[in-house]
Every structure is written in C-alpha cells, then in structure tokens.
Amino acid sequence: MERKKTGILRRDFVKGAAAAAGGIIMTPLVSNATTSTYNSSVDDTIKIALVGCGGRGTGAAVQALSTKQNLKLVAMCDAFEDRLETSLGNIMKQEGYNADEKVAVKKKSKFVGFDGYKKAIDMADVVILATPPGFRPIHFEYAIEQGKHIFMEKPVATDAPGIRKVLATAEKAKQKKLNVVVGLQRHYQTNYRELMKRVHDGAIGEITSAQAYWNGGGVWVRPRKEGMTEMEYQMRNWYYFNWLCGDHIAEQHVHNLDVVNWAKQSYPVRAQGMGGREVRKGKENGEIFDHHFVEFEYEDGSILSSQCRHIKGCMNRVSEFLHGTKGRASTQGKTSITDLKGNVIWSHRDRDDPNPYQQEHDELFDAIAKGEYKYADAENGAKSTMTAILGRLATYSGQLIEWDDALNSDLSLMPKKFAFDAEPPILPDSDGFYPSAIPGVTKVL
Amino acid sequence: MINLLKRLALFSILLITVFSAFGQEEIPFEPYEQTIPNSKISFNMTPIEGGEFLLGSPETEANRKEDEGPQKKMAIEPFWMGVHEVTFGEYEVFREAVLDVNEDGSEYMGAGGAGVTRPSPPYEDPTFGMGKYGYPAASMTQFAALMYCKWLSEKTGVFYRLPTEAEWEYACRAGTNTAYSFGDEVDSLDAYAWHYENCNDTYHKVGEKKPNPWGLYDMHGNVAEWTLDQYSEDFYTTIEEGTSPWAQPTKLHPRTVRGGSWNDDPDALRSAARTESSMKWKRRDPQIPKSYWWNTDSPFVGFRIIRPKKQLTPDEMMEFWMKVLDEG
Numbered sequence: 001m002e003r004k005k006t007g008i009l010r011r012d013f014v015k016g017a018a019a020a021a022g023g024i025i026m027t028p029l030v031s032n033a034t035t036s037t038y039n040s041s042v043d044d045t046i047k048i049a050l051v052g053c054g055g056r057g058t059g060a061a062v063q064a065l066s067t068k069q070n071l072k073l074v075a076m077c078d079a080f081e082d083r084l085e086t087s088l089g090n091i092m093k094q095e096g097y098n099a100d101e102k103v104a105v106k107k108k109s110k111f112v113g114f115d116g117y118k119k120a121i122d123m124a125d126v127v128i129l130a131t132p133p134g135f136r137p138i139h140f141e142y143a144i145e146q147g148k149h150i151f152m153e154k155p156v157a158t159d160a161p162g163i164r165k166v167l168a169t170a171e172k173a174k175q176k177k178l179n180v181v182v183g184l185q186r187h188y189q190t191n192y193r194e195l196m197k198r199v200h201d202g203a204i205g206e207i208t209s210a211q212a213y214w215n216g217g218g219v220w221v222r223p224r225k226e227g228m229t230e231m232e233y234q235m236r237n238w239y240y241f242n243w244l245c246g247d248h249i250a251e252q253h254v255h256n257l258d259v260v261n262w263a264k265q266s267y268p269v270r271a272q273g274m275g276g277r278e279v280r281k282g283k284e285n286g287e288i289f290d291h292h293f294v295e296f297e298y299e300d301g302s303i304l305s306s307q308c309r310h311i312k313g314c315m316n317r318v319s320e321f322l323h324g325t326k327g328r329a330s331t332q333g334k335t336s337i338t339d340l341k342g343n344v345i346w347s348h349r350d351r352d353d354p355n356p357y358q359q360e361h362d363e364l365f366d367a368i369a370k371g372e373y374k375y376a377d378a379e380n381g382a383k384s385t386m387t388a389i390l391g392r393l394a395t396y397s398g399q400l401i402e403w404d405d406a407l408n409s410d411l412s413l414m415p416k417k418f419a420f421d422a423e424p425p426i427l428p429d430s431d432g433f434y435p436s437a438i439p440g441v442t443k444v445l
Numbered sequence: 446m447i448n449l450l451k452r453l454a455l456f457s458i459l460l461i462t463v464f465s466a467f468g469q470e471e472i473p474f475e476p477y478e479q480t481i482p483n484s485k486i487s488f489n490m491t492p493i494e495g496g497e498f499l500l501g502s503p504e505t506e507a508n509r510k511e512d513e514g515p516q517k518k519m520a521i522e523p524f525w526m527g528v529h530e531v532t533f534g535e536y537e538v539f540r541e542a543v544l545d546v547n548e549d550g551s552e553y554m555g556a557g558g559a560g561v562t563r564p565s566p567p568y569e570d571p572t573f574g575m576g577k578y579g580y581p582a583a584s585m586t587q588f589a590a591l592m593y594c595k596w597l598s599e600k601t602g603v604f605y606r607l608p609t610e611a612e613w614e615y616a617c618r619a620g621t622n623t624a625y626s627f628g629d630e631v632d633s634l635d636a637y638a639w640h641y642e643n644c645n646d647t648y649h650k651v652g653e654k655k656p657n658p659w660g661l662y663d664m665h666g667n668v669a670e671w672t673l674d675q676y677s678e679d680f681y682t683t684i685e686e687g688t689s690p691w692a693q694p695t696k697l698h699p700r701t702v703r704g705g706s707w708n709d710d711p712d713a714l715r716s717a718a719r720t721e722s723s724m725k726w727k728r729r730d731p732q733i734p735k736s737y738w739w740n741t742d743s744p745f746v747g748f749r750i751i752r753p754k755k756q757l758t759p760d761e762m763m764e765f766w767m768k769v770l771d772e773g
Contacts, residue, residue, distance in 0.1 A: 054732075055731075055732030055733055055734070056731055056732055058732070058733040058734075059730075059731045059732050059733040059735075060731075062733055087733075090733050090734055091733075094733070183731075185731075215570070216566070216567070216569070216570055217566055217567075218566055219566050220565070220566065312541050312543070313537070313541055313543070313544070315577070316570035316571070316572055316574075316577070317570055317574050318569045318570045318573075318574075319574055332573075332574040333573055333574055333575055333646050333647055334646040336646075347646070351708065355728040355729060356729065357728075357729065357731050358728075
C-alpha cells in the first residue's frame with residue numbers, strides 16, 4: 001500500500017518536473033532504501049551541486065551526503081578557487097560516509113567565479129545554495145527554471161527586489177512540484193516543533209506580544225590583502241556589506257524573527273526601531289550596525305520586540321519568548337510553557353533530540369528519493385527574511401516603515417555588474433571607512 | 446634615551462620572568478587567592494596533600510558502571526586545586542582582548558609578545574541564557590580549556606593545568622570511599638550538588654552548595670569538568686598501582702569529563718562516574734570545519750584548574766603544552 005502510493009507520487013513528480021523543464025528527460029530518482037531488489041546503479045543516484053563553499057555550505061553538503069539515500073556530489077561552485085578547494089578537502093575528510101564513493105567532483109565540475117553557478121546547477125538534480133545571501137534570488141531563480149530541488153540557506157535575499165524574485169520563484173517551484181527546504185532549521189528541530197504544536201493548539205491562548213533575541217559578540221573579520229580589488233575584498237569580508245549580507249539582523253536574527261512569525265502564523269505589518277554602530281566601527285567592519293532594537297507590529301496589534309547585538313562583553317542571549325492570554329512560552333534554556341503565574345505546564349528535554357541540521361536534509365532527500373513533493377519553505381523563507389529587512393529599514397531610517405511599502409520598494413542593493421574588477425555598490429572614503437546609515441537622515445524607500 | 450628606558454624596562458621584565466615566573470619561587474603550601482594580573486578578577490586555590498587512594502568504585506556500588514573498575518590503589522602528588530569551577534568572569538579575561546591588558550592598559554600580547562590566540566566567536570551564546578558573571582564557564586572544548594590554562598600560566602608565571610582523571614577523583618573523594626564525598630545517601634545530594642531534579646534546568650553560581658571535606662565546591666554536579674585524559678572504558682585495567690596515571694590523548698574524542706552536571710541524574714554525579722566526550726557535543730555547529738573552541742551542545746561541561754606543587758621547568762612546560770595541544 002505504502003509503496004504503491006509512493007510509486008504514483010513519484011511518477012507524477014517525474015512527469016511534472018520533466019514537462020516543466022521544457023521536455024528535458026529527468027534522471028529517474030529511485031531510492032535505494034525502498035527495497036533491496038534495487039541496485040544502486042548510476043541511474044538511481046541523486047546528483048547534488050554545491051553553490052557556495054564556505055563553512056556553512058560545506059556543512060550542508062556533508063549533511064546531505066550523510067543521509068541514507070543514494071547520492072553523489074557532482075559539482076561545486078564558489079567565487080574563489082581557494083575556498084572551493086578547502087571545502088572539497090574538508091568534505092573528503094569527514095567521517096560517516098564513504099567520500100570516495102559519494103564525491104565525484106572532478107576538475108571539470110569545479111566552477112569558480114561569479115557565473116559558475118549555472119554550469120554547476122545544470123549538472124545536478126538537487127542544488128545546495130549557500131553563498132552569501134545577496135546572490136540567493138539569482139541562484140534560486142535559475143535552479144528552479146532548470147527544474148532542480150533545492151536546499152538553500154537563510155536569509156534568502158538582502159533587499160526587496162530580491163525578496164520579490166524569491167517569492168515569484170517560490171510560486172514556480174510549487175507549480176513544478178519541486179521540493180524547497182530553507183535552512184531555518186528550527187522548523188526541523190524537535191523542541192520547536194513540539195512547542196509550536198501546542199502554541200497552535202491554543203496552549204497559551206492568543207499571542208499578545210513576543211520577544212526575540214540574537215545578542216552575541218559578533219563574527220569573524222577577514223583582513224584586506226595586498227592586491228585585492230575592492231570587489232574581492234567585499235566578497236571575502238561579505239558579512240559587513242549589506243548587498244551581500246543584509247546586516248546581522250537578517251543574517252542571524254532572521255532565525256528568531258521567523259520563530260515568532262511561525263508562532264503567530266502571520267507576518268508583521270509595520271515596524272519602527274533604533275540601532276547604530278556604537279562600538280564596532282572600524283574600517284574592517286564595513287557598513288553594518290552593531291545593534292538593532294525593533295518593534296514589529298502584527299495585523300492584530302500584537303508587538304514583537306526584537307533585539308540583536310554584535311557587541312562583546314555584554315549579556316548574550318539567543319532565544320524567543322511568547323506571551324499569550326493564557327500563558328507564556330520560552331525557548332530560553334529548556335523549551336517550556338508556563339501559565340500566567342509562572343508555573344511550568346509543559347517542558348521539553350532536548351538531550352536526545354536529533355541534530356536539526358541533519359534532520360532537514362534527512363527529510364528533504366527522503367522525499368526526493370521517493371518522488372514526493374512535500375517541502376515548500378521558500379515563501380516563508382522570503383517573508384521571514386523580509387521581516388528582518390523591514391527591521392533594518394526601520395533602524396537605518398529611524399522611521400515607521402510599512403510592510404507593503406518595504407516589500408514594494410524598488411531600491412536594489414546589488415551591483416550593476418558582477419566581476420572582480422567591477423565597482424561594488426558601496427565604496428570606502430579616502431580614509432578607508434565605509435559610509436553607514438544615519439537614522440533621521442538616511443532614506444531607505 | 447627613550448629607547449634605553451624601554452630596553453631597561455624590557456630587561457627588568459625578563460628578570461622578573463626568569464626569577465619569579467614559571468614556578469621557580471616556592472610558596473607555602475596553603476590556600477591562596479590568585480588575581481589575574483591587571484584585572485579585578487581573582488580566584489581561590491586550596492592545597493591538596495598528596496597521598497594514596499582507591500580509584501574507581503566497588504562492584505557493590507549502586508548504579509556502578511563497568512568502566513569504573515577494577516579499583517586500584519593510586520598515588521597522587523600534591524597540588525593546589527581551584528576551590529570553584531572556573532567562571533565566565535575569569536574566562537572572559539582570556540576571551541576578550543579589551544579585558545586582557547598590561548599594567549599600562551595596552552593589550553597583553555602573551556609571554557613572547559607575539560599575541561595571544563583567543564577563542565573564536567561562538568556560533569550561538571555559550572551561556573544559553575543561564576548566566577555569566579559568577580557562573581561556571583561552560584560550552585568550551587577541552588582544547589579551549591587547555592588554552593585558558595596555558596594563557597593563565599604565562600600571565601601569572603605559575604603552571605596551571607587541568608587535573609588528570611585520577612587527580613580529579615582523588616580530590617573529589619577527599620578521603621572517602623563512598624559513592625559521594627558525603628556518603629552513599631542520594632537523599633543528601635541536594636545539599637551538595639546541582640543536578641537535573643533540583644537545578645531548574647540551568648547551572649548555578651559557583652559555591653552555592655556545601656563543599657566536600659577538602660573545601661572544594663561543586664565537585665558533584667553544576668558543570669561537569671574536563672580532565673586531561675583520553676577516555677577508554679578499560680583504562681583501569683591498564684594502569685599500574687602506586688602510580689599517578691594519565692591516559693595521554695591521541696585522538697580528539699572521547700576524552701574524560703568528571704563530576705556530572707546540572708543536566709544529569711544523581712548516578713552520573715558519583716565520585717567514580719566517568720563521562721566521555723563526543724562529536725555529538727558539536728552537532729548543532731552548522732559550519733565545517735566545526736569550531737575548535739566551542740561546543741554547541743555541551744552547556745553542561747566546564748572545568749577546574751590545578752597547580753601541581755612540583756612545578757615544571759620552562760622547557761618541560763613547553764613540551765607539556767605541545768603534547769596536550771597538538772590536535773591539528
């Protein structure tokens with residue numbers, strides 16, 4: 001019964017995807033796990049391409065290869081050859097799978113530079129998109145056009161035009177029944193799933209307010225080296241440039257904002273807030289702020305108070321709190337629900353939970369191998385990313401910003417041309433410092 | 446002139462280094478308070494006399510595991526031990542260059558002046574919202590704990606390190622042969638230890654519970670503590686009685702952690718209980734390579750330091766750090 005159902009779904013999927021890809025005949029995808037009578041011949045293999053070979057991309061590729069499906073990493077792409085080679089070296093070194101069997105990345109399937117993604121994507125059935133987020137809309141659009149299933153990292157864009165491109169592409173992915181998983185891994189994390197089940201069942205009543213935090217000490221800085229063009233410097237040090245990163249409110253804090261959206265089952269309608277560069281303001285820190293405090297308002301008037309900070313020596317906190325008419329929920333420490341008097345009515349011990357980063361790949365590749373269409377994360381990924389961008393527009397401008405105005409903005413952060421000798425959209429002054437937003441002065445719409 | 450003064454200053458620093466640093470100076474074998482130079486942070490050390498003790502647990506002990514035997518009589522050299530687990534306040538001086546300064550407020554650049562290798566930014570918040578100042582430092586790898594010891598040794602001129610597994614158990618037992626240093630009664634545990642049932646899902650400030658007979662706090666529970674040893678289930682079958690054993694690590698995991706934690710049930714807090722580290726403690730680190738400094742999934746592991754009474758010579762110390770930190 002189970003197998004028959006799967007078989008039908010699989011045929012539907014193959015047919016649908018092939019038609020959508022313009023009549024190109026798709027490689028049949030058959031799980032080697034369904035029955036032992038299937039041999040894992042080359043034809044059954046799910047082929048993977050990794051686009052963006054940094055630490056996270058490498059991690060995602062390793063997690064994909066660690067699933068139990070019959071798959072092969074066939075192509076890799078990065079702007080930089082050294083990053084690609086380091087990543088491949090690390091993938092080959094990892095335990096838990098037979099790298100010699102699972103990795104088939106040859107000289108002619110390594111693609112370096114800004115345009116390599118197309119050739120890498122063309123070679124695969126499933127694509128892992130893990131470059132800096134600024135490139136995500138372009139890569140996602142191309143991969144869906146080519147009929148590929150997707151694992152892509154968050155955030156999924158850095159500006160409104162990028163978000164709209166991802167939303168439009170998400171629609172196409174749905175039509176083509178292509179699975180898309182976004183690396184907002186809390187959706188694949190047991191304690192969050194258990195909590196949300198209860199919250200959506202009314203365990204804390206109506207949510208009237210929430211708090212979300214990613215307060216930490218900040219991230220790496222990569223030094224400027226002799227002979228680097230400005231474009232190369234920004235690409236290497238991408239965290240500190242908005243066109244690439246979106247600021248840390250998008251790059252990290254999107255996780256926590258997304259959790260509250262998930263709980264609310266909606267997205268904010270407006271936001272206002274404050275932020276700036278209080279401590280971290282060197283030449284090496286590009287243009288992004290070191291702190292943001294934003295109030296997001298939902299349609300029903302409930303408020304999400306959001307803090308994110310990159311300042312050393314301060315209180316650290318990465319978690320979410322929900323306040324409802326009947327109780328409260330917290331993901332700080334042990335995930336729990338309390339009544340309004342603070343008595344714990346439910347909590348979850350996460351000691352033996354699976355790794356959510358592995359779980360998202362396990363579920364994605366299981367669906368793909370069975371020919372099932374189960375995951376459509378891109379729309380939520382785009383809207384939660386948009387939530388973070390809305391917050392950034394609010395702190396940069398110091399104004400009250402409406403969701404619709406923000407989403408419909410035509411202000412693009414991206415360069416006109418992608419090349420190492422091209423001019424990036426932001427340049428340092430004569431002393432080497434980058435201009436950054438000034439609340440009350442900077443226009444964001 | 447200025448150059449000459451600088452050279453004189455440098456020379457006197459070198460003199461101080463040679464004569465007072467690296468443990469050449471004998472101090473009375475008594476409790477003392479160590480201030481981290483040029484900070485307001487200090488910690489307390491207490492002397493642990495050397496002696497013989499029975500390592501491991503008898504087969505009759507409740508909840509005993511196979512790896513706690515066979516019991517063997519070991520001989521331990523004297524050392525001072527941290528009265529408390531190392532706190533985030535102490536660890537922070539090492540972690541943050543702005544806090545780690547010379548007398549004139551400039552950044553401390555290490556004994557050789559070439560700079561200090563400091564912990565990388567953690568992926569998430571290593572306190573997991575459980576508290577920072579006054580609370581035990583947690584979530585670091587054994588490498589990071591050892592790097593702290595090395596830094597502290599250079600900075601203070603005193604050789605500090607992690608205890609071996611045997612030294613740790615000797616200090617924890619404090620002359621007792623019972624399951625806990627206060628006896629066998631689990632009912633008494635709440636007075637001495639933070640464990641899963643009484644901790645409210647968090648570690649607590651160091652020193653809130655009763656100490657063991659030798660004045661050491663939180664040996665049972667709160668955070669589990671890194672030792673110097675590689676973990677192996679049959680370690681005790683391989684060691685010779687009358688020695689002070691050390692299972693020198695040759696691979697990253699498993700290594701031995703002792704004392705149990707706030708996240709454990711009482712049986713894991715017993716004096717003889719042994720816990721092994723694993724890659725699972727980094728499972729939510731999304732990057733490859735994963736952090737050398739931080740574990741994303743062990744907010745229940747910290748450490749405590751010792752100062753061997755017999756200090757190492759500078760050469761021996763260099764050899765020691767190379768031995769314990771060489772993990773590629």
